[in-house]
Amino acid sequence: MNNKTKNGQFAVHETQRLIIKGTLTSRIEKREKNQETYYYGFFKLENQEPEIPVIFKTKPTILAGSQVELTGT
Numbered sequence: 001m002n003n004k005t006k007n008g009q010f011a012v013h014e015t016q017r018l019i020i021k022g023t024l025t026s027r028i029e030k031r032e033k034n035q036e037t038y039y040y041g042f043f044k045l046e047n048q049e050p051e052i053p054v055i056f057k058t059k060p061t062i063l064a065g066s067q068v069e070l071t072g073t
Contacts, residue, residue: 021069024062025051043068 022045030039039059042051054070062068 015073017071017073019069019071020045021067022046024064024066024068027064028056028059028062030059043070 020043022043024041025044026042028039028041030037032038039056040053041056041062041064043054044051
């Protein structure tokens with residue numbers, strides 16, 4: 001649950017688990033920035049036109065075209 005504070009910021013009182021389902025439309029790519037390595041891929045969600053980037057701290061073993069269910073907080 002999110003509540004707005006007096007200064008307009010949001011305070012998060014609970015952790016909410018989010019689940020998105022879609023299709024991986026690209027291969028997983030590796031990127032290094034500021035001596036940190038991360039991986040990303042683009043996903044197409046059902047009934048949504050633009051693809052969205054999803055970033056991973058470790059390299060997942062997902063092939064392009066795979067149906068996926070991503071869970072996060």
